[in-house]
Amino acid sequence: MADLPDAATCYELLARMMLIRRFEEEAGRQYQRAKAGGFLHLAIGEEATIVGTTSVMRDEDYLIGTYRTHGHAIARGTDPRHVMAELFGRVDGTSGGRGGSMHIFDREHRFMGGYGIVGGNLPLAAGLALASDYKGEDAVTVCMFGDGASNTGNFGETMNLAALWQLPVFFLVENNLYGMGTSVERHSAQTDLSKKAEGYGVPGERVDGMDVVAVREGVAEGIRAAREERRPTILEAFTYRYRGHSAADPEVYREREEVEEWREKDPTETFARRCLDAGVLGEREVQEARDKAEQAVVEAVEFADASPEPPLDTLYENLYAVTDTSGWYAVDERSPHPHRGEREDRMPDAARELAEAGAAYAGQPEGPRPNPAGRGDAQKGVEPEVAGEVED
Amino acid sequence: MATLRMREALRDAMAEEMRRDETVFVIGEDVGVFQGAFKVTEGLLDEFGERRVRDTPISENTIVGTGVGAAMAGLRPVVELMTVNFSLLALDQIVNHAAAIPYMFNGQARLPMVIRMPGGGGHQLGPTHSHSFEALYLQVPGLLVACPSTPADGKALLKAAIRDDNPVIFIEHESLYGSRGEVPDEGEEVLRFGEAAVRREGGDVTIVGVLKMAQVAEAAARALSHEHGVEAEVIDPRTLRPLDLDTILESVRKTNRAVIVEEGWPHGGVGANLATLITEQAFDHLDAPVQRVTGADVHMPYSKRLEQAAIPHEEHVVKAALATLEGSI
Ligand SMILES: Cc1ncc(C[n+]2csc(CCOP(=O)(O)OP(=O)(O)O)c2C)c(N)n1
Numbered sequence: 127m128a129d130l131p132d133a134a135t136c137y138e139l140l141a142r143m144m145l146i147r148r149f150e151e152e153a154g155r156q157y158q159r160a161k162a163g164g165f166l167h168l169a170i171g172e173e174a175t176i177v178g179t180t181s182v183m184r185d186e187d188y189l190i191g192t193y194r195t196h197g198h199a200i201a202r203g204t205d206p207r208h209v210m211a212e213l214f215g216r217v218d219g220t221s222g223g224r225g226g227s228m229h230i231f232d233r234e235h236r237f238m239g240g241y242g243i244v245g246g247n248l249p250l251a252a253g254l255a256l257a258s259d260y261k262g263e264d265a266v267t268v269c270m271f272g273d274g275a276s277n278t279g280n281f282g283e284t285m286n287l288a289a290l291w292q293l294p295v296f297f298l299v300e301n302n303l304y305g306m307g308t309s310v311e312r313h314s315a316q317t318d319l320s321k322k323a324e325g326y327g328v329p330g331e332r333v334d335g336m337d338v339v340a341v342r343e344g345v346a347e348g349i350r351a352a353r354e355e356r357r358p359t360i361l362e363a364f365t366y367r368y369r370g371h372s373a374a375d376p377e378v379y380r381e382r383e384e385v386e387e388w389r390e391k392d393p394t395e396t397f398a399r400r401c402l403d404a405g406v407l408g409e410r411e412v413q414e415a416r417d418k419a420e421q422a423v424v425e426a427v428e429f430a431d432a433s434p435e436p437p438l439d440t441l442y443e444n445l446y447a448v449t450d451t452s453g454w455y456a457v458d459e460r461s462p463h464p465h466r467g468e469r470e471d472r473m474p475d476a477a478r479e480l481a482e483a484g485a486a487y488a489g490q491p492e493g494p495r496p497n498p499a500g501r502g503d504a505q506k507g508v509e510p511e512v513a514g515e516v517e518d
Numbered sequence: 519m520a521t522l523r524m525r526e527a528l529r530d531a532m533a534e535e536m537r538r539d540e541t542v543f544v545i546g547e548d549v550g551v552f553q554g555a556f557k558v559t560e561g562l563l564d565e566f567g568e569r570r571v572r573d574t575p576i577s578e579n580t581i582v583g584t585g586v587g588a589a590m591a592g593l594r595p596v597v598e599l600m601t602v603n604f605s606l607l608a609l610d611q612i613v614n615h616a617a618a619i620p621y622m623f624n625g626q627a628r629l630p631m632v633i634r635m636p637g638g639g640g641h642q643l644g645p646t647h648s649h650s651f652e653a654l655y656l657q658v659p660g661l662l663v664a665c666p667s668t669p670a671d672g673k674a675l676l677k678a679a680i681r682d683d684n685p686v687i688f689i690e691h692e693s694l695y696g697s698r699g700e701v702p703d704e705g706e707e708v709l710r711f712g713e714a715a716v717r718r719e720g721g722d723v724t725i726v727g728v729l730k731m732a733q734v735a736e737a738a739a740r741a742l743s744h745e746h747g748v749e750a751e752v753i754d755p756r757t758l759r760p761l762d763l764d765t766i767l768e769s770v771r772k773t774n775r776a777v778i779v780e781e782g783w784p785h786g787g788v789g790a791n792l793a794t795l796i797t798e799q800a801f802d803h804l805d806a807p808v809q810r811v812t813g814a815d816v817h818m819p820y821s822k823r824l825e826q827a828a829i830p831h832e833e834h835v836v837k838a839a840l841a842t843l844e845g846s847i
């Protein structure tokens with residue numbers, strides 16, 4: 127077993143993992159209360175893989191991930207209040223409410239995005255690494271994705287390019303044993319995912335993704351190889367999501383006992399215990415980390431709740447980098463007569479009325495919400511009526 | 519007749535065709551053990567087993583390509599793409615192969631395959647999960663395009679699609695899966711592409727609504743009647759290729775006005791295409807320019823308010839219909 131780092135680092139690792147855990151639990155609750163909408167993919171159980179990875183990254187390094195990345199952004203340093211505000215679809219969200227849970231982004235902390243398209247982030251990682259290389263910078267790109275994503279065409283194509291061009295990129299497979307309801311054995315001929323890119327020139331290792339210290343060591347070596355030797359590698363971290371794939375997953379594909387077994391290896395619990403046993407942290411510090419997480423999450427919800435809804439006249443903002451689109455024809459009926467791209471705050475009254483008429487539908491009553499706690503809990507009785515409640 | 523939800527009607531269509539024809543099989547992500555992301559394939563694995571209900575890895579382009587190959591060799595694959603959004607990853611196989619092969623090889627290979635995919639906005643799924651691509655697939659020669667709005671049409675058209683020897687893009691709407699409707703029993707379905715349904719008769723303005731927008735058009739027609747004394751004729755084309763242009767033109771010749779409603783983007787949309795056809799074929803009958811109602815020209819925002827502002831609603835349709843009547847009421 128890898129040695130524990132110093133006390134301050136241990137505290138930081140534990141505090142981050144606890145914060146993510148509490149954030150995700152709260153996100154699940156807020157989803158049930160219909161404060162957050164869409165699909166909600168929680169990373170509860172995967173905290174050690176996330177925090178172990180980010181804890182050995184430099185500020186200048188890039189991180190890019192999937193649609194299950196509230197925790198990744200927070201681990202990178204994004205204020206949980208802004209992540210929660212994004213889930214609430216508010217102006218203070220990480221993307222001003224445009225992206226939602228699946229599309230968190232924080233340029234300042236070099237969290238280069240969560241992406242809703244499985245495997246879509248892999249080529250982007252190669253591009254980020256290419257940019258660092260091109261500019262002669264030291265930054266490494268860390269690309270995280272699921273076991274299921276290793277079956278996309280993007281996987282093979284990106285591995286080849288990364289190895290061929292010796293890009294400073296490091297890949298981490300968050301192997302939580304399932305891509306939605308399909309287990310690794312049923313979706314991948316090569317079940318040792320650390321070997322899956324070997325033929326492309328990207329070798330790999332496996333690590334216990336529930337052990338934050340082990341993840342740290344594995345990732346540190348991968349990042350070093352990328353930074354110093356321009357040698358892309360893969361690390362396969364074994365982890366587990368306790369909750370369903372998303373909020374409305376009846377989990378028919380796995381046994382309750384399996385979930386229980388993994389819960390025994392809980393990353394925060396085991397790490398806290400280890401730190402206590404080794405005398406690196408005391409009960410008081412563990413409790414303090416827990417309390418701080420609690421407080422941060424309560425504040426995040428208050429902040430998100432108080433943040434305004436995006437104004438309707440921002441609907442077209444940031445579609446293009448140019449702010450002056452005069453001379454461009456806009457043709458949707460919110461501008462009933464073709465018009466020369468006047469600014470939306472000066473849009474014709476008729477157009478404004480139409481936007482408002484549409485937005486009024488947002489105020490309609492909510493149906494019952496499935497419980498993202500997964501099987502058993504409040505899942506029963508909720509019919510998979512509406513898309514958002516069934517799953518992508 | 520039975521009252522079924524859309525998802526059940528579609529499932530029955532697949533099950534009945536699988537019982538009838540051994541070459542029909544279902545292939546897609548999480549269609550088996552998981553019972554389908556939207557539960558449309560529920561029960562199929564139990565009845566037909568893993569040989570005919572095949573869970574795949576997340577590999578859209580390869581799933582469709584495998585379907586193309588299997589169809590070339592005489593099977594009738596029903597490919598489920600989890601959503602329209604992910605069909606973009608398979609666009610290469612759909613356009614360069616599925617649509618082109620019959621023509622490119624001069625009819626030596628036929629592609630009796632169906633590619634089902636649900637889409638549409640309204641559930642706060644954000645920019646990567648809310649696409650409406652009826653227009654995109656309509657544009658590709660060689661593809662048939664179906665977009666049913668009722669359970670009865672869903673079942674009848676899916677059965678027709680499975681029996682058809684052409685590649686069919688079968689577009690479903692995520693928020694219609696739970697909607698109920700009367701569905702004829704097996705053997706009594708109307709199984710034809712290229713037949714529009716007149717959902718409501720009226721003499722003042724023709725409203726064509728595509729997919730879920732057929733329902734929005736009907737709601738708008740009721741409002742027009744109650745609040746403005748305007749009687750709209752509502753047409754649901756049901757298939758965009760082939761398109762029942764005759765029914766639409768006949769209506770426009772009667773009403774002299776047309777509004778086309780779709781959820782997708784305005785540029786190069788279904789409405790843009792149809793407006794041109796109407797203008798070309800019935801110019802002399804038009805008393806006003808054809809109006810289009812579309813989704814906003816942006817990527818679907820997550821915020822509920824912004825999202826709803828970006829989706830066409832009854833009010834938009836009413837306004838457009840009234841615009842065609844300006845000066846005459
Ligand atoms: C291209 C594409 N296909 C399908 C989906 C639907 N989908 C979302 S998550 C998911 C499973 C991904 O599994 P994995 O990569 O193991 O990540 P995990 O969810 O387990 O973190 C699927 C099939 C998608 N978002 N994008």
Ligand SMILES: [Mg+2]
Binds near residue numbers: 301
């Ligand atoms: Mg997985």
